[in-house]
Amino acid sequence: MAWVYYLRLFDSRFQADCLRARLEAAEGWAFHREPRYIGIFQTLRGRYGIKVLW
Numbered sequence: 001m002a003w004v005y006y007l008r009l010f011d012s013r014f015q016a017d018c019l020r021a022r023l024e025a026a027e028g029w030a031f032h033r034e035p036r037y038i039g040i041f042q043t044l045r046g047r048y049g050i051k052v053l054w
Contacts (some may be wrong), residue, residue: 002053002054003051003052003053004048004050004051004052004053004054005049005050005051005052006019006051006052007025008049009043009047009048009049010047010048010049011047011048012048013040013042013048014052015047015048016040016048017040019050020038020040020050023035023038023050023052024038032052035052035053035054036053037052037053037054038050038051038052038053039051039053041051
């Protein structure tokens with residue numbers, strides 16, 4: 001079990017939330033198994049990213 005960080009940072013939380021919703025709606029076609037948790041994190045510079053826990 002490990003965190004996997006998506007390699008792109010976004011300027012707004014809305015953009016990151018849209019990507020999180022798309023990943024949650026993927027329903028197995030993008031992943032071999034379902035992730036336990038998909039979350040949004042904020043960097044020290046104020047940008048947002050996606051992290052996934054398998």
